[in-house]
Amino acid sequence: MPERALPAQESLRGAEDPARPTLRARAPGERGGAGGRARRAEADRLRQPDSILYPPSPAAHQGPPDRSRERQCEFGARRRHRSIHSRLSAQTGQRGIGGRVSDQEREARRARLEALRGEGVDPFPARVGAWTPIAELRERYEPMDAERLEAESPSVAVVGRIMASRSFGKLMFLRIVEAGESIQVSAKKNQLDEATFRFIRELDVGDFVRFEGVLWRTRTDELTVDAKSVQLLAKSLRGLPEKWHGLSDLEVRYRQRYLDLIVNEDARRIAIVRSRTVSAMRRFLDARGFLEVETPVLQPLYGGATARPFVTRHNTYDQELYLRIATELYLKRLITGGLDRVYEIGHDFRNEGVSRKHNPEFTMMECYQAYADYRDIMELVESMVCEIAMEVRGTLQIEYAGEKIDLSGPWPRISLCRAIEEATGIDVLAFADADSLRAAIREKKLGPADSPTWATLVDDLFSDHVELNLIQPTFITDHPVELSPLAKRSQEDPRLVERFEPYIAAMEIGNAFSELNDPDDQRARMEEQLQNHADGDEEAHLVDEDYLRALEHAMPPTGGLGMGIDRLVMLLADAPNIREVILFPHLRPETD
């Protein structure tokens, strides 16, 4: 319909830069990229008024046959509006006693919806007239003072969800939000025809609308669109949560995330941090020559981590399948195949408990680099986290849970055994077996020490006495071989492997090693794991014959990394719980 009616707007939209990083909704037909504007113009040409615009200005409706004028006439009958209210009070009166009246608000809105339909207004029209992002309007007109604005009286069109409405009888103020930006809209009775003013007055908080109008400033200097016409874009049948306290019930925030996103700015902020984190990570890896690949989620044999899987079944092949717990073994097959730098960002599924740091379904980035070892990967991790933090936060000095964290490298590298010794005084490498180590731990009263093996005792010591103190970024290196069946053995000590885990804010955000590429050693380790599995350790690895066959064809020396995206986002967004960074976290089924 009407960009001709709004010359200022066309020039504004022409000035938009698709590459601009700020978030902004796109108009229909605008899908980004160079052809965006042309397609948009085309879409605008094809666009026909599908619902009523109040008032139907000649400029707005000069093109297509004007059905809306007829509708406007129909709509003109004032009685209809009064009938909404009488019908409404009749309804609520009827339902008053005994019936559930908690739907009072919904009933009122539904009545208005039906009234609109009765008047020929489509409450859910298919097309939206041209409009300008609120952010652009602010950028352009916020610098103008009231006098200049009045002199220019720019005609604009805005869209958005009504978030607040204040009525003074003959004057109304509405606040609409679009793409996270808001602007005030005014409606003045003496400057609108009666039908239009009443139409605006009957709008509900939560409705999506489009306003055409003129920019001005109120006495309090608020940039405001003085409405000249309005188009309902989508009718809301349910009210929004409380405007001042917002929505704080965690369960509702997680189950109905859309409400959380509407009313809690923080929810929106975290979603944006997450998106930017992932895209910055992709850019970082792409720039370093890594190839993004996709490997199976449904796997006949799970592996690459110690975890219990979800089990599912393929009907046609009558095949039992597992949802992947890691992408590792497939990605390393690709390294064998000559894709020398690969990465995958996707969901892993681990059939385990949930906690502040654990969701059964989570996002993992794994990357593998041929002709590299774990020290190269440490450099990669440092660079990657710093680059992402700069892009997402604009600084390397971040704060998490009240702790100031300096992400700038190089990060300290300390071997796991050394870290334990510093924290507890026990040099675990001095003990040859589990029993002697256990005795030493008990002697120092450092814990129950009831884990069965030397390696698991070491792991416990680390968890109990070191991990919580790793606030600043730190690489913990050289883990026990038993805990790392896919990592290459350390050259200095055969009990250890070339592995590291980056810790920030006491959170393990990744796991990396020099990949084990000796097929015989790998087979021996897998068979050892299989024995553990047979002994009841459901999380132990299984023997993957196809993977061993791949290793027998020779895999180059390779450094690999897995990084938990959710935890990285927690860190960058200062989110205390993994459920805050997952839009739809796993919850128990809703009862009722």
Add this chain to the structure above:
RNA sequence: GGGCGCGUAGCUCAAUUGGCAGAGCAAGGGACUCUUAAUCCCUAGGUUCAAGGUUCGAUUCCUUGCGCGCUCACCA
């Protein structure tokens, strides 16, 4: 899975030893042309998570279940 805590109007929260279940916002009606959580008058809105139990009487005490949170265990 274990321990602890929580569950009251659409939302945010009250409710005295166990004694008629309330407020603000949202909603409906009305007044109001400069509000920013507008203000003022009026109205409506409840299976107090569910099922049992104790009691003359239960939002309150007990049991069980459901859900959520924290925490421990397992893991990234």
